[in-house]
Amino acid sequence: MSPVSTRRRRVPTSVRPPFLVGALAWKALLAVLRIPRGTVAGVQVRFMGVSEGLDEICVKLSEALEILRRTDRRRYKAVRHYTRHLVVWPADRSAVKPRSGVVLLSTRALVGGPAVLAAAALVHETTHLRIAHMGVKWRPALAERIERRCVREESAFLRLCNEDVLAASAEGSLSERWWTEEAMAAFRERTLDQVQASRWMRRLRSILSRWFE
Numbered sequence: 001m002s003p004v005s006t007r008r009r010r011v012p013t014s015v016r017p018p019f020l021v022g023a024l025a026w027k028a029l030l031a032v033l034r035i036p037r038g039t040v041a042g043v044q045v046r047f048m049g050v051s052e053g054l055d056e057i058c059v060k061l062s063e064a065l066e067i068l069r070r071t072d073r074r075r076y077k078a079v080r081h082y083t084r085h086l087v088v089w090p091a092d093r094s095a096v097k098p099r100s101g102v103v104l105l106s107t108r109a110l111v112g113g114p115a116v117l118a119a120a121a122l123v124h125e126t127t128h129l130r131i132a133h134m135g136v137k138w139r140p141a142l143a144e145r146i147e148r149r150c151v152r153e154e155s156a157f158l159r160l161c162n163e164d165v166l167a168a169s170a171e172g173s174l175s176e177r178w179w180t181e182e183a184m185a186a187f188r189e190r191t192l193d194q195v196q197a198s199r200w201m202r203r204l205r206s207i208l209s210r211w212f213e
Helices: 019-033 054-071 073-082 115-133 140-160 164-176 181-194 199-211
Strands: 037-040 043-047 085-089 095-097 102-106
Touching: 037 054, 043 054, 054 073, 054 085, 054 115, 054 140, 073 115, 095 115, 102 115, 115 140, 115 164, 140 164
Parallel strands: 043 085, 085 102
Antiparallel strands: 037 043, 095 102
16 A cells, blocks of 8 residues: 655646635535534534425425335435435425535425425436436436436336326426536526525635636
8 A cells, every 4th residue: 555645746837726715615614514504304404595394395205205215216216325315495495416416405396385396396406416427427418318218217207106196297497408508507596595505605606617627
């Protein structure tokens, strides 16, 4: 085994991030540490931009996982295997962070509707994680195929639960084409407003998006 080097690799000035990133990243870390968290059926859950109705959300999540466990063991095991962290946020859609195994579950799937909708949302987003785990990266050229695959999994699960109307609704949502670059850009801006992102958080996002282009 070769010895571990303790020498710091010099990073060229031209590719170093601005000093401002350090201060903003520290604020971001502190904000993350203040996010309410809990555990539902063994799954770690964080609440981002959500401060009310947490007990109701936890109950709905527990019911959704139980529906999955009872109805579809294969998809239940996929949710438990690929989802490392579950984040509940007030955005109008659910999403994933494939590299970290994070599912961002919209409150729309958890408040005011049946638990089976939350279970279906978990199936949809877990399919994204499974596809990414297979080495298929999400990019504009593949976006529609990936989303259609995720919706097929979602609707198949709903039909397994005898929810044909909800399954048809999921399939019909494909006409909205939410995966286009224009729609995704608008979604990111709406989400920053919905999670009540502060000015420094928006600035950090802007800096990092330019630096990592």
